[in-house]
Amino acid sequence: MPTRTKTLVVIAGPTGSGKTDLGIAVAGHFGSPVVSADSRQVFRGMPIGTAQPDPEQLALVRHYFVASHDITEPYTSGQYETEALGLLGKLFEKHDIVVAVGGSGLYIDALCGGLDAIPKGDPRIREQLVARLEKEGLQPLVEELARLDPVHYEKVDRQNPNRIIRALEVCLQTGLPYSSFRTGRTKMRDFNIIKTGTLMDRAELYRRIDLRVDKMMEAGLEEEARALYPHRALNSLQTVGYRELFEYFDGRISRSEAVELIKRNSRRYAKRQMTWFGRDEEIRWLDPLQPQAAIEYIETMLKKS
RNA sequence: GGUGCCUUAGCUCAGUUGGUAGAGCAACGGACUGAAAAUCCGUGUGUCCCUAGUUCGAUUCUUGGAGGCACCA
Numbered sequence: 205m206p207t208r209t210k211t212l213v214v215i216a217g218p219t220g221s222g223k224t225d226l227g228i229a230v231a232g233h234f235g236s237p238v239v240s241a242d243s244r245q246v247f248r249g250m251p252i253g254t255a256q257p258d259p260e261q262l263a264l265v266r267h268y269f270v271a272s273h274d275i276t277e278p279y280t281s282g283q284y285e286t287e288a289l290g291l292l293g294k295l296f297e298k299h300d301i302v303v304a305v306g307g308s309g310l311y312i313d314a315l316c317g318g319l320d321a322i323p324k325g326d327p328r329i330r331e332q333l334v335a336r337l338e339k340e341g342l343q344p345l346v347e348e349l350a351r352l353d354p355v356h357y358e359k360v361d362r363q364n365p366n367r368i369i370r371a372l373e374v375c376l377q378t379g380l381p382y383s384s385f386r387t388g389r390t391k392m393r394d395f396n397i398i399k400t401g402t403l404m405d406r407a408e409l410y411r412r413i414d415l416r417v418d419k420m421m422e423a424g425l426e427e428e429a430r431a432l433y434p435h436r437a438l439n440s441l442q443t444v445g446y447r448e449l450f451e452y453f454d455g456r457i458s459r460s461e462a463v464e465l466i467k468r469n470s471r472r473y474a475k476r477q478m479t480w481f482g483r484d485e486e487i488r489w490l491d492p493l494q495p496q497a498a499i500e501y502i503e504t505m506l507k508k509s
Numbered sequence: 510g511g512u513g514c515c516u517u518a519g520c521u522c523a524g525u526u527g528g529u530a531g532a533g534c535a536a537c538g539g540a541c542u543g544a545a546a547a548u549c550c551g552u553g554u555g556u557c558c559c560u561a562g563u564u565c566g567a568u569u570c571u572u573g574g575a576g577g578c579a580c581c582a
Contacts, residue, residue, distance in 0.1 A: 219546075242546085243544090243545060243546070243547085244546055253546095254546080278543095278544080279543095279544090280543035280544075280545095281542075281543050281544090281545070282542085282543035283543070284543085285543085307546080308545065308546080309541085309545075310541075310542070310543090310545050311545080313542075314542075314543085317542095318542090319542045319543070320542060322542070322543070323543085324543050325543070325544090330544090361540065361541080361548090361549055361550070363549060363550065364540090364541090364548055364549040364550080365548070365549085366541095366544065366545090366547070366548040366549075367541080367548075367549075369544095370542090370543080370544085374543095385542090386542070439544050439547075440544095442544075442546080442547055443546050443547090444546045445546080446546095447546095468535080469546080470546080471536095472546095473546050474546095475536095475537085475538090476539095476540095476541095476545090476546085477546085479538080479539065479540080479541095480540090480541075480545090483539095483540095
């Protein structure tokens with residue numbers, strides 16, 4: 205096995221926990237760029253609601269996958285794996301250390317361990333399945349999956365339309381069961397990975413989230429959302445902070461209700477992130493407000509490898 | 510000061526003809542392989558304001574108190 209001299213430092217964690225600042229402190233210290241692993245910050249036109257690093261922060265450290273894609277592009281975790289891996293190859297030509305910062309657990313897993321080579325869904329097949337779901341309900345689709353892929357049928361969450369449709373579209377498209385693509389193996393990367401996460405007291409995190417939503421509103425989130433309203437059906441806008449404001453624009457809820465819902469949904473999102481990252485035993489949990497301690501930990505790990 | 514009503518989960522409240530209680534929201538736990546800030550599953554977390562009675566048994570009835578609201582002074 206070749207000696208791996210390059211290292212990816214991962215900073216994961218829930219929304220609002222201080223990943224961006226910590227990432228900049230760490231990357232700044234090592235003279236590294238930051239590769240974002242965030243399924244919403246990749247998009248252009250939504251800087252406030254997705255809490256992208258601001259221009260000042262972007263001037264300090266080079267960032268990738270921030271405002272890099274158009275909202276009309278149906279972005280996926282698989283595409284992210286390919287693009288981020290390609291980019292890392294280039295970045296490692298000039299840097300020994302690259303920092304990945306992000307809250308999308310699936311994206312981080314795709315980057316660190318890889319996704320299986322399962323075909324991306326054909327949009328037409330997906331459309332048909334969604335239409336059937338709306339007309340016939342979930343049950344017929346579940347039964348079809350039981351026929352086409354009894355193995356996956358046993359394991360899958362049969363009440364989750366997204367999972368059923370995804371598995372079915374692969375079966376229909378390839379003529380092979382979805383489960384036959386699942387290897388259960390993690391891909392070996394040709395770089396070292398130091399995985400860290402931002403750990404924060406729950407009450408403190410929620411306070412910060414609530415405060416940040418108020419600041420987003422002051423910074424013009426409403427106007428940002430209004431400009432995106434025509435695109436509200438896009439997947440990129442199925443996003444906390446926008447959906448709630450769209451409801452307000454539609455007259456379904458008041459402005460202050462929208463703000464409260466954004467806070468609540470951000471808290472729930474943070475909780476889901478904590479559940480995801482909590483089961484990753486490779487993550488070393490660090491205090492995001494102590495960048496110096498984080499840097500020391502990373503340096504210790506670098507010496508070991 | 511007087512009269513009436515109220516006090517039950519984090520919040521708003523329901524309820525128990527006396528057998529220690531339940532809704533909504535909030536919250537909490539979990540799942541997750543190309544939609545993942547998405548999607549889905551699960552869970553009541555409680556000095557029933559305090560006190561003394563009546564009672565086998567009081568959150569429920571009675572006495573006294575505390576706090577709140579309304580009206581009358």
